[in-house]
Amino acid sequence: MHKNYPSHVTKEQFENIRLILENVKKKTKPRNLDLYEVFCAVLYVLKSGCQWRMLPKNFPKWQTVYYYFQIWSKNNGKEPSIWQLILKKLVRKVRINNHRKEKTSFCIIDSQSVKNTDTTKNKGYDAGKKISGIKRHIAVDSQGLPHAIYVTTAEKTDRNSAIIMIQNEKENLSTVQKIIVDAGYTGEKFASAIKTIINANVEVVKRNELHSFVVLPKRWVVERSFAWLEKCWRLWKNCERKLNTSLQMIVLSLYFNFIKKILNRF
Structure with missing residues (x-):
């Protein structure tokens, strides 16, 4: 080369x-x-x-x-892939360099529906956004650093998918005390499930509770993380046949963005 x-x-x-x-x-x-x-x-x-x-x-x-x-x-469902291990190592390094603890106490959760190409094997239909494809779920801290990522077909609900994501990353999110979500995660059942898994409180921020146009409190952080993904052309649509490949591409994209944007400061 x-x-x-x-x-x-x-x-x-x-x-x-x-x-x-x-x-x-x-x-x-x-x-x-x-x-x-x-x-x-x-x-x-x-x-x-x-x-x-x-x-x-x-x-x-x-x-x-x-x-x-x-x-x-390679991800067998129990052990994370090498990309995931590398991203976690980077997140810990960035948090420590920012004089924070390795594990976060605060998270913001959101999802993003993405259209599929004709080469993909797994797909569903998000009736709310009228998108046939997959759905990306992510939990970030106040800096936008990712602590949990999960990919499903688009018909899966945000609440159930978030519960599975948090269950999969239970150890990594063990110190989280508060989670901010949007109206799509409203419900006592969801809040109770999160409380049971990691003993964290859920705060729902609804747009209709704001009387004028303002940026939803802390919500812009997770939206920025989704915007970082779109800097990679491979992620504009989902062209991967398998959900795990889509997940690994997201993980690799976040690693690339953080190593370019953040690590150069240290």
Whole structure:
């Protein structure tokens, strides 16, 4: 690889995660392939939105890049993928550098419905937004750092999906005391479920309770996180066949945005 693209990270930034990526696949002989080049190729696909087969020739072969992406994206439902572990490591690092605790005590939850392309395998219909595709669920702290991410088909309700997301990240959200949501999460059943799982209180912010146009308190933070996703052309629509691949692309996008925007300050 001789040409640098805007999607590249620096080699110094890559060194923070090199060992994690290298230890995924056992070496039976010396590795001739530079994983830095593979990682940058994956980021190129994410940012440009191109197909794997259309990777520029100065990257490793697309079959090799896709093979490593699959290994790093493997998620059996119990253990997080390598991308998820890397993102959690980054979030902890950013919070500590901002003089905060590793685990947050405050979260904002929201969802985003996204249209599918014709190549996708899993899809549903969101009758409220009239979108056929998938739904992205995310929980962020006051800085916009992600602490839980979950992807479902679009017909799934926000409340039930949020409960599953929080249950999956119960350990990571164990110190959360307050969660802010919009009107789509209204209901005693939802609040009780959250209280049972992580002992957190739910506050619903409704737009009709505001008498003039103002930004909903703290809600802009999670909307900004969704906006960061759209900086990656691969995520403008859902073109992944499997829900887990969509999830890993979201995780990788958030990692890329934070490593570019935040880590350069330290």
